[in-house]
Amino acid sequence: MIVDLRSDTVTRPSPEMLDQMMQAPVGDDVFSEDPTIIRLEEKIATLFGMEAGLFCPSGTMANQIAIRAHTGRLNEIICHELSHIYNYENGGYAFNAGVSIRLVRGERGKMSCEEIESLIQPDHDWLPKTTLLSVENTCNKGGGSVLTIEEMRSISECGRKHGLKTHLDGARIFNALITLNEQPSSIHEMFDSISICFSKGLGAPVGSAIVGSRSFIANCRKHRKVMGGGMRQAGILAAACIYALDNNVERLKLDHSAAQRLAEVISAQDYAENVLPVDTNILIFDLKKFTANEFLQKIDHEGIKAVAFGPKTIRLVTHLDFTDEMLNYVIEKLKNLSRQ
Numbered sequence: 001m002i003v004d005l006r007s008d009t010v011t012r013p014s015p016e017m018l019d020q021m022m023q024a025p026v027g028d029d030v031f032s033e034d035p036t037i038i039r040l041e042e043k044i045a046t047l048f049g050m051e052a053g054l055f056c057p058s059g060t061m062a063n064q065i066a067i068r069a070h071t072g073r074l075n076e077i078i079c080h081e082l083s084h085i086y087n088y089e090n091g092g093y094a095f096n097a098g099v100s101i102r103l104v105r106g107e108r109g110k111m112s113c114e115e116i117e118s119l120i121q122p123d124h125d126w127l128p129k130t131t132l133l134s135v136e137n138t139c140n141k142g143g144g145s146v147l148t149i150e151e152m153r154s155i156s157e158c159g160r161k162h163g164l165k166t167h168l169d170g171a172r173i174f175n176a177l178i179t180l181n182e183q184p185s186s187i188h189e190m191f192d193s194i195s196i197c198f199s200k201g202l203g204a205p206v207g208s209a210i211v212g213s214r215s216f217i218a219n220c221r222k223h224r225k226v227m228g229g230g231m232r233q234a235g236i237l238a239a240a241c242i243y244a245l246d247n248n249v250e251r252l253k254l255d256h257s258a259a260q261r262l263a264e265v266i267s268a269q270d271y272a273e274n275v276l277p278v279d280t281n282i283l284i285f286d287l288k289k290f291t292a293n294e295f296l297q298k299i300d301h302e303g304i305k306a307v308a309f310g311p312k313t314i315r316l317v318t319h320l321d322f323t324d325e326m327l328n329y330v331i332e333k334l335k336n337l338s339r340q
């Protein structure tokens with residue numbers, strides 16, 4: 001058996017999803033003529049209580065477009081030190097937008113207003129102007145940790161009080177909303193833009209979106225084009241995203257309980273320590289007996305794949321294609337490793 005727990009991006013489209021893709025009406029989206037993309041953009045914007053949406057090829061591009069559209073040269077952004085835009089987008093904030101960055105520290109993606117305020121630059125000729133506050137929920141590197149509605153609201157109010165624009169990297173916002181038992185519309189007033197991935201827990205093969213005001217999204221369309229993200233008959237992809245929104249949101253609960261179960265088992269093994277609390281579908285823990293590479297090799301022999309998140313740190317991510325049978329198999333193998 002092969003069990004891939006490297007990421008929730010490894011899922012494959014189901015026959016039902018493929019069927020919906022095959023039937024999608026399409027057109028040239030650079031001319032705004034793809035009816036399925038238009039439907040997806042309207043659907044995701046309405047869900048989040050925003051005026052407009054933009055379909056993008058990846059979550060990274062969605063974040064990069066949003067950063068560029070919100071900022072300019074001589075600007076600086078504030079985000080958490082664990083955030084994806086800082087760690088995993090090739091320094092795109094500097095490369096694409098030409099801005100610098102200042103980092104909030106805090107447990108598992110939490111951001112205090114006090115610290116945000118301490119990072120906002122005073123007005124001097126030799127200091128960049130702080131213009132954007134970017135928040136991540138769930139926080140990937142925080143172990144899929146969730147910021148509550150109240151936490152998001154207080155971060156956003158803090159930024160706005162100082163005239164900052166607010167962006168939410170919501171690649172896994174549906175995982176957070178399921179854990180919080182909240183609707184997407186509950187957060188719309190807090191952020192000027194939100195990026196959302198359909199190809200993570202929701203199981204679409206490709207696709208992300210940005211939502212925001214009509215004028216902001218119009219500006220984002222230009223940035224998407226110059227980054228090479230203007231696609232043509234991509235309605236076949238948008239159809240998969242619509243299918244994912246209609247069918248794969250509620251079931252994220254199952255991924256969360258599977259991750260909980262894995263965390264219980266891992267916590268009881270003599271080779272593991274510092275198992276981060278599991279809020280959603282991500283499980284991060286440290287190793288005692290082995291290095292991360294040794295551990296990955298051992299589980300690879302059993303057909304199980306994970307990723308290293310540090311020299312002694314492992315990340316496992318549950319998803320749509322991770323069956324109960326696979327869960328039981330992985331649990332048995334993880335227990336066996338203690339006996340070696």
Ligand SMILES: *Cc1c(COP(=O)(O)O)cnc(C)c1O
Binds near residue numbers: 060061169
């Ligand atoms: C995965 C992810 C993204 C986007 O990644 P892509 O692989 O480019 O789709 C952005 N932010 C967070 C927090 C993520 O986990």
